[in-house]
Amino acid sequence: MQKPSIPKGTRDFGPAQVARRRHIFNVIRRTFESFGFAPLETPTLENLSVLTGKYGDEGDQLLFKVLNSGDFAKDVTAEDLATGSKALLPKVAEKGLRYDLTVPFARYVAMNRGTLTFPFKRYQMQPVWRADRPQRGRYREFYQCDADVVGTDSLLCEAEIVLMIAQVLGGLGLHDFTIKINHRGVLRNIYQALGGEGRETDLFVAIDKLDKIGRDGVTKELLERGFSEPTIETLFALLTVEGTYEEKLQRLLAGFVTAGVEPDGARPNAADEDIAANYRGLTELAEVRDLLVASGFKQFDRLEFDPTLARGLSYYTGCIFEVKINNVQMGSVSGGGRYDNLTGSFGLPGVSGVGFSFGVDRLYDCLEALDLFTATAETPTRCLITHFDVASGRAALPLLAQLRATGIPSELYPDAKKLGVQFKYADAKGIPLVIIMGPEEIAAGVVKVKIMQSGEEKLLPLGEVVAALTVE
Amino acid sequence: MQKPSIPKGTRDFGPAQVARRRHIFNVIRRTFESFGFAPLETPTLENLSVLTGKYGDEGDQLLFKVLNSGDFAKDVTAEDLATGSKALLPKVAEKGLRYDLTVPFARYVAMNRGTLTFPFKRYQMQPVWRADRPQRGRYREFYQCDADVVGTDSLLCEAEIVLMIAQVLGGLGLHDFTIKINHRGVLRNIYQALGGEGRETDLFVAIDKLDKIGRDGVTKELLERGFSEPTIETLFALLTVEGTYEEKLQRLLAGFVTAGVEPDGARPNAADEDIAANYRGLTELAEVRDLLVASGFKQFDRLEFDPTLARGLSYYTGCIFEVKINNVQMGSVSGGGRYDNLTGSFGLPGVSGVGFSFGVDRLYDCLEALDLFTATAETPTRCLITHFDVASGRAALPLLAQLRATGIPSELYPDAKKLGVQFKYADAKGIPLVIIMGPEEIAAGVVKVKIMQSGEEKLLPLGEVVAALTVE
Structure with missing residues (x-):
């Protein structure tokens, strides 16, 4: 007699849990829809040709691959076997499980470019799968809730992301949060202030670890990568500017000017003459703030311009976001940013877009940790x-x-x-x-x-x- | 540049389709919940040890198997490879995709037997995957909506299945439907009336094809399986009794008595002395009808007792159901039945249950064919x-x-x-x-x-x- 079990990193959701999760989905869905995002659902199975190479080497490792149906091994030779799993893979599997919602979205936009109306605003709430080592708050099957706009570079989209994040978290009763915002242009200007060019990615990756390995760890890593000590001093001086959102913009502007960073241009149709009109990153961050003010946004104490925010994914090119719930020990519950070329690898270059994602499972864990769920019965029966x-x-x-x-x-x-x-x-x-x-x-x-x-x-x-x- | 595509048998659902599908899910969910069914969700990935052997050889073939993570081929030897895919499989894959909602439900009940309150009424609305050849109305990823009760043999559950089917179809505007009902006991008694014993499954399987291969085809198949011509005559006389639900019960009763079929007992706590008290199948079908009358059910013109209904799955032991929409060319949109030993293979024997399932994709196709969807915008924006x-x-x-x-x-x-x-x-x-x-x-x-x-x-x-x- 077998003792039944479920694969590690997966979960059953009983009646009370489904009811609670549905509450979270409903708050997110209502918010997305009130901002005009329309639902999209893509298949669980995608062709590996769509998925592979989109998430870096590590991501490719973490993809769940599905064995071809029928006699899957018929084309495998003894030589293939001797070369190992990597060589074998293309012969036995051509499909994989959805790894995130962004790549299927890009694939959908590219496939349906002829019939979609742009700007195209879609949201998507579906599970994704990653063969990651399961641990607290990390599962092998988990839900993402994404909203993206493609086909416009209007910064209204960025401002509305901030509005939506605040509305969802408020709707869930999570009031003590911080929305961190930064801009890839700011990081690039900081890099330029150090006198370097073309190795921004190294810098982004190192800065991205600041939270985890601290200033000393990042310093060590940058020294190993050939950055000099005075350079690293300058770097941290810029990264750790203090003050309000506006003060930080001004101090960075002064820093860039002092360091002789070449202006990389304000946005051609920027709303007004701005303190940061010479540097695109600073201009755009200032405009996002102005749009929020004009929209009646009041929670500026919860919106932090954080020049150390890097977000690993290299496809971001403009504003980037990350959200933490402050009174719970938990990774970020939301994040996103602007990308200029998401659909390029599917044959549709130059489509600018911006999007963000909520992690439902982490939101669930936060609500549970803060005891914010109302009592939920095991049945709908009254x-x-x-x-x-x-x-x-x-x-x-x-x-x-x-x-x-x-x-x-x-x-x-x-x-x-x-x-x-x-x-x-x-x-x-x-x-x-x-x-x-x-x-x-x-x-x-x-x-x-x-x-x-x-x-x-x-x-x-x-x-x-x-x-x-x-x-x- | 790759041209992006999705795997055959899978679909993207754009905004209008998602809205329409959500309408169907909402009608089903509201109905299930108004009858006291509570939601359950199980993982997409199940261990192959849970899935394999539950759906017959054909089902095992149609399971999507997921490659083990990492160096999946490390234990594969050249001899394994020479023996072929079947021998190779256990070495490279230990997980598969959910094939239906019944087996995961049985697995869940067996795993959580200690904490569940019985009777346990659950519904589940999730996709399932089958590596079937795609064709009209048949997809490789499709949704099922199941409701089951385990832990009671009350025929109220059967009556409520009929009520729920009628309520869902009415709620969707599908009024021209037929709910076919039969009982495995009736089929067994018919078999006994032919003088045989112990080979009922052969008979069920042959009768199940009546729709597809017709009377001649079934006759041919039964002759090949060793049934005699007069026996087959008697069989069809019993299978094709005519009249109302009640008249058919009486005619079959007369047929069984004439043929000297040993009574297999009325239900010990049957509601009243009944026309069919000697044969369990007939008694139960009569009681289901009485319970429907008492519940105010009025659509008896849409409920047909059909002695030819067999339903292939061998785990059914009591009443069985199947539902067709009459004015559309489409397979059944719902089906189910009672099983006495669903959780037996997971170490929990003797749990009686009854359940049924809606095929959302077929309902969608019916509603579309009958033009019953109201106009759906491509966006929620007003x-x-x-x-x-x-x-x-x-x-x-x-x-x-x-x-x-x-x-x-x-x-x-x-x-x-x-x-x-x-x-x-x-x-x-x-x-x-x-x-x-x-x-x-x-x-x-x-x-x-x-x-x-x-x-x-x-x-x-x-x-x-x-x-x-x-x-x-």
Whole structure:
């Protein structure tokens, strides 16, 4: 006899968990839709030709690959086998599981370019799979909720990402959060201030680890990569400018000017003459802030311009975002940014877009850690009808049908078991109302209604039960 | 440059399709919940030890298997390779994709037997994957919506399945349907009436093909399997009894008595002395009908007792169901039945249950074929604000925020493009309302609202727009 189990890193979600997760999905969906994002769903299986090479070498390792159907090994030779798994792979698997929602989205846009209306705003809430080592807050199957706009470089999109993040977190009762924002242009200007060119990625990758390995760790790594000590001093002076969002913009501007960084241009249609009009990154960050002010955004204490924010993924080219819940020990619950060439590898170059993603599983864990879920029953049932024997059970059926027809999810206990067993069922499932329908009650044309939480019981004429319960 | 594609048998669902599919899911979910079924979700990946051997040899072939992570071929020897794919499989894959929702449910019940409250009523709406040859109405990734009760043998569950099917189809506007019902006990008694024993499965499998290969085909197959011509005559006489639900029960009863079929017992707690009290299948079918009458079910013209209904899956032991939409050329959209030993292979024997499933993709195709979907826009957006330049765009932001705050999904066109481009966007996406906010309007403190369908335009004071649109 096998003892059943599920693969590590995966989970079953019972009734209470599904109800809680649905609450999170609903808040996110309502927010996305109120901002005009339309839903898209893509297949779980994608061709490996679509997935491979999009997530770096590590990502390719973490892709779940699906064996070809039928006689999958028919083209494999002994030589293939001798060369090892990597050489074998293309012969036995041509499909894989969705690894994120961004690449399938890019693939969809490229495939449907002829029929889509741009700017195209889509959201997508689906599971993704990664063969990562499972640990706290990291699963092999988990949900992402993405919203992206492609086909416009308007910074309104960036401002609306901030608005949506604040609305979702507020809607979930998560009020102590920090939205970190930065711009790849700022990082590039910082790099230029150090006198270097063309190795920005090395820098981004090192800075990205600041949180994990600290200033000393990053210094060590940069020294190893050939950066000099004075350069690293300058770097940290720029990265760790202090003050408000606006003050930081100004101090970085001064720093870039002092270091003689070549201006890389304000946006051609920038709204107004700006403190940072000479550097695109600073200009755009200033404009995002202005758009937020104009939109009535009030939570600037929760929006932090953080020049150390790098985000590893190299396809970002403009603003980048990352969100933390402050009073919980948990990685970021949301992140995103602008990319200028997402669909290029699918034959559609030059489509600018910006998007972000919520990690539902991390939001769930935060809400649980902060005890922000309201009590969730193990069943949607509001009312259980108990009965004494086959005849009284059958006599209850019209009432059962009426309750359901008026929108009260209801059950008749299916067997004529002892009343105690039936009550225990209601109790274990968290059913709030129990109707008792025994031969006596039926004879008198009444039913007894018990409110489980208070224990209160009342006798109601059979004809009035539905109306009485509908009012409650 | 690769041309992107998706695996055959899979589909992308754009905004309009997702909205339509969500309508179907909502009708099903509301029905399941109003009957007290609670949601369950299980992982996409299951261990192959859980899946294999549960769906017959053909099913095992159709399982999608997932390659082990990392160096998957490390234990494969040249001898393994020489023996072929079947021998190789256990060395390279230990996980597979969910093939249906029943086996994961059984696995879940067995794993959580200690904490679940029985009877356990769960519903599950998730995709499943089968490496089947794709064709019309058959996909490799498709959704099932299952509801099951385990832990009771009450026939109320069977009656409620009929009620739920009728409610879901009615809720979708599908009124011309037939719910076929039969009972494995009836099929067994028919087999006994032929004088045989112990080879019922052969019979079930042959009868199951009646729809496809016709009476002649079944006759041929039964002759090959060693049944005699007179036996087959008797068989068809019993299978094709005519009349109402009740008349068929009586005619089969007479047939069984005439043929000397040993009574296999009425249910010990049957509601009343019944026409068919001697044969369990007939008794139970009669009781299901009585429970439906008592529940106020009126659609007996759509409930057909069909003694030829067999349903291939061998784990059914009691009532079986299958549902067709009559005015569309389409396979069954729902089916199910009672099983006495679903969890036995997971170490939990003797748990009786009954369940059924809706095929969402087939329901979708039926609704489309019958033109029963209402027009669905490509976006949830109700209102698009158009503008003329950066300044008027920015001036629109407070109005945009107000519209969203009052629950009207809204967008500001993100770029200051020509008005014609902005209107084309609204038109292509089916956005019903367009607000025009140009420098003139802003100076006058008004906005122009255009109702796209009628072309009607009205000028409204800026302060009254939200209230006016909320009323509409």
